[in-house]
Amino acid sequence: MQVALINGSPKRHRSASGCILKYLQPLLEQEGHVTAAFSLGRPELAPQDAKGIGDCDALIFALPLYVDGLPSHLVSCLLQLEESLARSGGKMGVYAIVNCGFYEGHQARWALNILENWCHRAGLRWGYGIGLGAGGVLLSIENVPLGAGPTRNLAQALRQLASSVGQGFGGENVFTTMNMPKLIYKLAAEVGWCRSAKANGLKIRDLSLRRGS
Amino acid sequence: MRLVIHDLEPDCFKQLFPGQLGDLHIISPEAPIHHCLGCFGCWVKTPGACVIRDHYGDLGELFARCQEVLIISRCCYGGFSPFVKNVLDRSISYIHPFFVNKNGEMHHRRRYSNRARLEVWFYGDTTEQEKHTARGLVEANTINLWWEAAGVEFFQIPEEMEGRLPCKSL
Secondary structure, rough: EEEEEEEOOOOOOHHHHHHHHHHHHHHHHHHHOEEEEOOOOOOOOHHHHHHHHHHEEEOOOOOOOOOOOOOOOHHHHHHHHHHHHHOOOOEEEEEEEEEEOOOOHHHHHHHHHHHHHHHEEEEOOEEEEEEEEEHHHHHHOOOOOOOOOOHHHHHHHHHHHHHHHHHHOOOOOEEEEOOOOOOHHHHHHHHHHHHHHHHHOOOHHHHHHOOOO | EEEEOOOOHHHHHHHHHHOOOOEEEEEOOOOOOOOOOOOOOOHHOOOOOOOOOOHHHHHHHHHHHHOOOEEEEEOOOOOOOHHHHHHHHHHHHHHHEEEEEEEEEEEEEEEOOOEEEEEEEEOOOOOHHHHHHHHHHHHHHHHHHHHHHEEEEEEOOHHHHOOOOOOOOO
């Protein structure tokens, strides 16, 4: 089966969505699938991407949660894909992994619902989605092998997904979180913001700047 | 301040909002909008302002001055249209990068203290499932923006909104 791995992040390099797909790709290949990578990081869908995605048997999206939904550029791409896929008459299964900066994976539920609704409009078959919490940690542990340390829950969800794709399984969305305590995740994220601010020549108090007041 | 964010064609907007706009501030697709790059520069480089300096670079500051917000958007799969969603994506400087716990969930801390009332009017051919998604999405938005929900309504076409506009919130 040819599986499209669709990165919905606007970042060209070093995205959490890219990390997830990097973990997932070998699992799919172990199941005997061939993968094809696509990057939908801009609002304009390239004709070769539309064709390439239309030629696949299953689609797996990985994307960041943006303001409780999909990033705007991806909505734009989905509108264009709806047209091209409807023309091709494909009935491929669609799966998605939405990574949240928040700790709780279930905060991705409305983004997954939007993707499911897109499938219905495009005449595709929705498999299921994974809402991954604490996704902000992914880039800092990208060299950790899947299944080790904080990636244990992610490994379980991705192995299940790799197995489901070939069998065409659908089901309820899965919500999970990277394996680290909530307080540690919160502190690590906030230390990260402070370091970034300092690297940009700011003081920590500048993070709280109120414009116009 | 009262704010309207919409994705309507100019003629349609004029039909719905004839005459003087008074203190209404309008965000419309009148200028090209760049999509959010996920760089978080609006938090750690130029806190409170987007690093992309197009027509939509100061939305967070604008949100901070609002008491009432009306969003008019085509419903796309139960979510906002690309333009309206882009406006929301480009406005995260409105909130603070640090986290707080709220009702057992992690959310971003507030940067500003205003608490706007958010009303959303979706238009277009919308399924019941999409309406369910849209209501849930708007509720999640109000939680994350620290706003109050003032209602979600659905219209087949934008012209159905005519005559509804001098409503309680605008």
